[in-house]
Amino acid sequence: MASQAVKKGAHQELQIKATDELVRGVYANVITCSIGQHEVTLDFVHVEPQASDPEGTKDVGYLVSRVILSKSNLTPLIDLLTRQRAKIEGEEDAQSAS
Numbered sequence: 802m803a804s805q806a807v808k809k810g811a812h813q814e815l816q817i818k819a820t821d822e823l824v825r826g827v828y829a830n831v832i833t834c835s836i837g838q839h840e841v842t843l844d845f846v847h848v849e850p851q852a853s854d855p856e857g858t859k860d861v862g863y864l865v866s867r868v869i870l871s872k873s874n875l876t877p878l879i880d881l882l883t884r885q886r887a888k889i890e891g892e893e894d895a896q897s898a899s
Contacts, residue, residue: 827865841875843868 802818829845836842846862870878 829865831862836872839872841870841872843870 802820827845827847829847831846831848833844833846834841835844844864845866845868847865848860848862850860
């Protein structure tokens with residue numbers, strides 16, 4: 802069991818605990834998003850390039866994780882991903898400039 806402390810607010814910390822299996826994570830190369838009345842569902846799918854259905858007409862994807870968020874968490878998630886993307890792009894720009 803692994804645990805990690807993260808800041809929850811200005812003065813609070815949240816202790817996050819996870820099993821070793823969750824810490825290892827899973828690989829996904831496709832993400833789908835469904836929006837319901839009160840929640841947002843993110844499905845993370847692993848599509849193997851050589852895998853196809855028995856007829857060989859469609860790729861086969863395996864659902865590796867499903868995350869269901871309240872709609873109120875969608876904007877903070879987008880903000881977080883936007884900040885992380887900016888960091889990655891800044892690192893790539895710095896590498897190409899050197």
